[in-house]
Amino acid sequence: MLAGTGSDVGKSVLATALCRIFLQDGYHPAPFKAQNMALNSYATPDGLEIGRAQAVQAEAAGLPCHTDMNPLLLKPQSDHTSQVVLHGKPIGNRDAYSFFSEERRVKSEEFAAAVSAEGIAVANSSLFTLHSSLRKEVCAAFDRLAAQYNPIVMEGAGSICELNLRSHDLVNMPMAQHAKADVLLVGDIDRGGIFASVYGSIMLQTPEDRRRIKGIIVNKFRGDMRLFDDGRRMLQDICGVPVLGVIPYLKDVHIEGEDSVALEKALKDGQSPLASHSSSTLQVSVVRLPHISNYTDFDALSLDTRVHLIYSEEADELLQADIIILPGTKSTLSDLQWLRRKGLDEAILQAHRDGKTVVGVCGGYQMMGVEVLDPNHVEGSLSRLPGLGLLPVTTTMSGEKTTRQTTFTLHSPLSTLHSPLSTGNRAYEIHMGRTTPFGDAPLRPFALLDDGRQDGYVVSPTCMGTYLHGAFDNQAVVDMLLQPFAHRIGQRTKALDYHAYKEEQYDRLASHVRQYLDMEKLYQILTSND
Numbered sequence: 089m090l091a092g093t094g095s096d097v098g099k100s101v102l103a104t105a106l107c108r109i110f111l112q113d114g115y116h117p118a119p120f121k122a123q124n125m126a127l128n129s130y131a132t133p134d135g136l137e138i139g140r141a142q143a144v145q146a147e148a149a150g151l152p153c154h155t156d157m158n159p160l161l162l163k164p165q166s167d168h169t170s171q172v173v174l175h176g177k178p179i180g181n182r183d184a185y186s187f188f189s190e191e192r193r194v195k196s197e198e199f200a201a202a203v204s205a206e207g208i209a210v211a212n213s214s215l216f217t218l219h220s221s222l223r224k225e226v227c228a229a230f231d232r233l234a235a236q237y238n239p240i241v242m243e244g245a246g247s248i249c250e251l252n253l254r255s256h257d258l259v260n261m262p263m264a265q266h267a268k269a270d271v272l273l274v275g276d277i278d279r280g281g282i283f284a285s286v287y288g289s290i291m292l293q294t295p296e297d298r299r300r301i302k303g304i305i306v307n308k309f310r311g312d313m314r315l316f317d318d319g320r321r322m323l324q325d326i327c328g329v330p331v332l333g334v335i336p337y338l339k340d341v342h343i344e345g346e347d348s349v350a351l352e353k354a355l356k357d358g359q360s361p362l363a364s365h366s367s368s369t370l371q372v373s374v375v376r377l378p379h380i381s382n383y384t385d386f387d388a389l390s391l392d393t394r395v396h397l398i399y400s401e402e403a404d405e406l407l408q409a410d411i412i413i414l415p416g417t418k419s420t421l422s423d424l425q426w427l428r429r430k431g432l433d434e435a436i437l438q439a440h441r442d443g444k445t446v447v448g449v450c451g452g453y454q455m456m457g458v459e460v461l462d463p464n465h466v467e468g469s470l471s472r473l474p475g476l477g478l479l480p481v482t483t484t485m486s487g488e489k490t491t492r493q494t495t496f497t498l499h500s501p502l503s504t505l506h507s508p509l510s511t512g513n514r515a516y517e518i519h520m521g522r523t524t525p526f527g528d529a530p531l532r533p534f535a536l537l538d539d540g541r542q543d544g545y546v547v548s549p550t551c552m553g554t555y556l557h558g559a560f561d562n563q564a565v566v567d568m569l570l571q572p573f574a575h576r577i578g579q580r581t582k583a584l585d586y587h588a589y590k591e592e593q594y595d596r597l598a599s600h601v602r603q604y605l606d607m608e609k610l611y612q613i614l615t616s617n618d
Contacts, residue, residue, distance in 0.1 A: 089269040091244035091260055091301075093285035097276035098307040100141040101343050102335070103243045105601035107149035108594045110239060118157060118237035119145030122226035123245060123259040125162040125170065127381035127418055128345065131516035131557075135492040136176020137161065140384060144344050145241065148594045159229035160222060160258065165379070165418050165467070174225060178489055219256050226258055227266050234267070239614060242269055249292045261297045270302045270613050273329070277316075278308035278337060283323060290327050302613045303332040305605065310337050333605035341596050344384040370394055370570065370577050373409035375436075375452070376401040378426055379419040382518070382557050385449055386413065388586045389560040394570060394577040403435035410573060411445040412436055414452025416557065420485075420521070421462060421470045424455050433476055445550040445572060446478055450519050453544060453553030457481040458526045466520060479545045479553050480529035485521045492517050496535040496543065496556065498564055510564030515556035517543075523555070535559075561586045 090099045090106075103119060110117035124139035130153060132138060138158040146153040155176040162170040165181065172179050234240050244260040257263075264271050275286045290301055304323065309316065316334055324331045374386055376399040383399070390397040398405070406412055414436075417423045427433045440446050448456040457475040462485040465471070475483075494517060498510040513535075525531060525545070534544025534554040544554035549572050559565045563583045570577065 089242035089244055089264045089267070089271045090305075091248045091264070091271050091273050091289075093247060093249075093273065093275045093289045094279075095246045097274045098335070099243050099274050100145070101338070101597070102274060102305065102307065102601065103141075103241050104145045104148045104343055104594065105597045106241045107145045108598040109602055109607070110241070111148070111150050112598060115239060116237050117149045117239055117241050118151060118233055119149060119241050119243065120156075120230055120233055121158050121243040121245070121259065122230065122263045123160040123162065123222075124158050125164065125245070127163055127379065128384055129161060129163065129173075129382065129518055131491045131493050131518055132176060133493055134176075137173050137178075137489070137491045137518055138176060140344060140382070141243070145243075147590065148597075149241075151237075154233075156229040156233045159226045163381075163418055171418070174222070175229070176491065178487075219258070223258055223262075226263065230263070230267055240267065240269075242267060247289065248273070249289050251292065261293065261300070264300055265297070269300070271297075271300050272303045272305055272332065272610075273301050274305045274307050276308050277306050277334075278310060282306060282319075283326070286323060287327055290329065301329055303610070304329050305332055306334040308337045309334050330609065332609055333601075335601060335604045338597070338600065341600060342387070342593050343597060344387060344590075370396065370411070370573055371409045372397040372411045372413065373400045373406050374398070374413045374415055375406070375427075375432065377415060377417045377423040377451075379417045379423055381416040381418050382450070383415060385415065385557050385560060387561075388584060388589075389566055389569075391584060391586075391589070392566055392570075401430065401432070403431050406432060406435040407439055407442075409439065409444065411447065411569065412439055414446070414448040414455055416450035416452060416519075418451075419467055420451040420454050420483075421460055421467050421473050423451065424460065424473050424475065425470075427455070427476075436476060437478070440478060440551060443550065445569070447551075447569065448479070448553035449559070450555050450557060453479075453555060454483040454521060454523060456551075456553045457483055457523065459483070460521075461485065478551055479547060480526045481523050481545050481553070482526045483521050483523040487520070489520045490517050490555075494556070495538040496559075498535050498562075498568065499533065499546070509568060510562070513559070513562040513564060515558040515562070517555050518557060519555050 090103050092099045107117050107119055119142050121139065121142055126139050128140035129137050130140050130143035132154055133152050136155045138153055138155055139161050142158040143153040146157055159175055161173040163173060164170045169181055172182050248260045273286060273289055275282050286304055290298060304327065313334060320331050320334060372395050386397060389395060400406060436446060454460055455475055456478045458477055458480060459475055460473050460483045462471055464487065466485040466487050494515055496513050496515060498513055531542060532546045533542035534546050534552055535556060537543055543556055544552065546552040
C-alpha cells in the first residue's frame with residue numbers, strides 16, 4: 089500500500105508507476121483503492137463506474153478496469169454532499185457528517201433495495217451501520233482481486249493520520265490490516281515540513297500499524313539531490329524506517345489526473361495541466377465550472393500543436409477564445425446558475441454571435457439546450473432552469489445513471505446520418521438525465537453509437553454538444569473541431585495516437601521511478617515473511 093502524509097503527495101502517480109514496473113518485471117499486478125473521492129470517473133467495460141485514477145492504473149498494469157479495483161466512489165455534489173457509488177452503481181447521496189458518523193443508521197431494506205441487483209450482501213438485522221456494511225463490501229472486493237492478481241498495488245487516501253475519522257476509515261490502515269499489506273509512506277517534500285509530516289504520520293499510528301510501515305518515499309524533490317543526503321539519513325534514523333527513494337519532481341511526464349487538485353494548481357497560471365504550445369494560434373477556453381468533472385476529456389486536445397488550451401472563469405477570456413468548451417459537471421443546474429451569476433452566459437452567447445465555436449460535453453451539453461428539468465429533484469431543490477438556448481434540446485434529470493463504454497461513428501455537422509465522417513471512435517458515457525430534441529426540432533446527432541442510439545446534437549460546425557466523454561481522444565473529433573479554422577492554423581503535421589502516447593508516458597514514468605526507488609529493497613520487503 090502507498091499511504092500518504094496528506095492529499096496530493098503523489099500516491100496515485102507512484103501507484104501507476106509500480107503497476108507498470110511490476111508488469112515490466114513479469115508479474116500480474118492490479119490496482120486497488122477501497123474508497124475514492126473524485127469527480128473524474130470512468131466507465132468499465134461492463135458499464136459500471138470507478139475512479140479515473142484506478143482506471144489509469146489498470147491501463148498501466150495492462151488490464152481492463154473493474155469495479156473491484158475501486159469498490160466505493162464518492163462524487164462530491166456540493167461542499168457537504170456526495171453521491172455514493174458502490175460497485176459501480178449509485179446507491180444514494182450522503183452528507184459528510186452522516187457518512188462519517190457512527191450514529192448514522194439506515195434501514196437495511198433501503199440499502200438492500202438499492203444494491204440487491206448487484207448481489208451485495210447486507211446485514212440480516214433490521215438496522216445496520218452504514219460503515220460496517222461498506223467495510224465488508226470493500227474487503228470482499230479486495231479479496232476477489234487478490235485471488236486473481238499478484239501483487240496488488242493498493243492506494244490509501246489523503247493522510248493516514250486523521251485521528252478523528254480512524255474508526256470509520258475504510259481505505260488506509262484498516263484496509264492494510266485486512267490485506268496484510270506492507271505500507272510505503274509517501275511524503276511531499278515540495279510543500280515543506282517533510283520531517284514533521286513523515287515522523288508524525290508514523291508515530292501517531294498504533295504499534296501494530298507502525299510495524300506495518302516498511303518504507304518511506306520522499307516525493308517531488310526539486311534541485312540538487314545531493315543536498316538531501318544528510319536529510320535522508322536523518323529521516324531514516326528518527327523514524328526507524330528505511331527511505332526507499334527520493335523521487336525528483338516530474339516535469340515532462342503526463343499521467344491523467346485523479347481529481348481537480350492538479351487542475352487547481354494549473355489554474356494559478358491559467359494553463360492546462362499539460363504543457364501548452366506557445367507557437368499555437370488557436371485559443372481554446374474550457375469553462376472552469378465549480379463542479380467540473382472529467383476534465384481529462386481535453387488532455388489529448390491540449391497536446392495538439394495547433395491549440396493553446398486554458399481553463400477560465402472570466403468573461404473577457406471567453407470572449408477572446410476561438411473555441412469555448414462547456415465541460416462535464418456533477419451539478420448541472422447549480423453550475424448553470426453560477427454561469428449566470430458570473431455573467432459567463434452572456435459572454436458565451438456573444439462569442440457564438442461573433443462566430444466563435446461553442447461545444448458542450450455531458451453536463452455542458454445539457455446547459456446548451458433550451459431547458460433543464462429536474463421534476464424529481466435529483467440534483468437539488470430546483471425543478472427547472474432555462475438553458476443557454478444554443479441547441480434545440482431539452483433535458484430531464486432522472487435517478488438512473490447511464491454508464492457505458494461505446495464505439496461511435498462521427499458525422500459531419502452538415503451531413504445526414506448516411507454520410508459518416510469517421511467510424512470506429514471510442515468514448516464512454518457517465519451521466520444522469522435524458523436529452524431529446526425540443527418541440528419539432530429535427531434530429532441532428534453528433535454521433536451514432538454502436539448500439540444504434542444517437543448521441544448529441546449539432547446545429548452547425550461551430551455549435552454542438554455530446555454526452556461522450558473521451559470524444560477528443562479521437563483525432564477525427566479534434567480535426568472536425570478545428571476544421572472551421574483551417575485557413576488560420578494549417579494542417580496538422582502528424583496525427584496523435586493518444587493510446588500510444590499514454591503507453592509511452594507509462595513507460596517513461598516507470599523508468600523515472602525505477603531510477604530513484606530502491607526496487608531491490610522493495611522486492612525484499614514484498615517477499616519477506618515478516
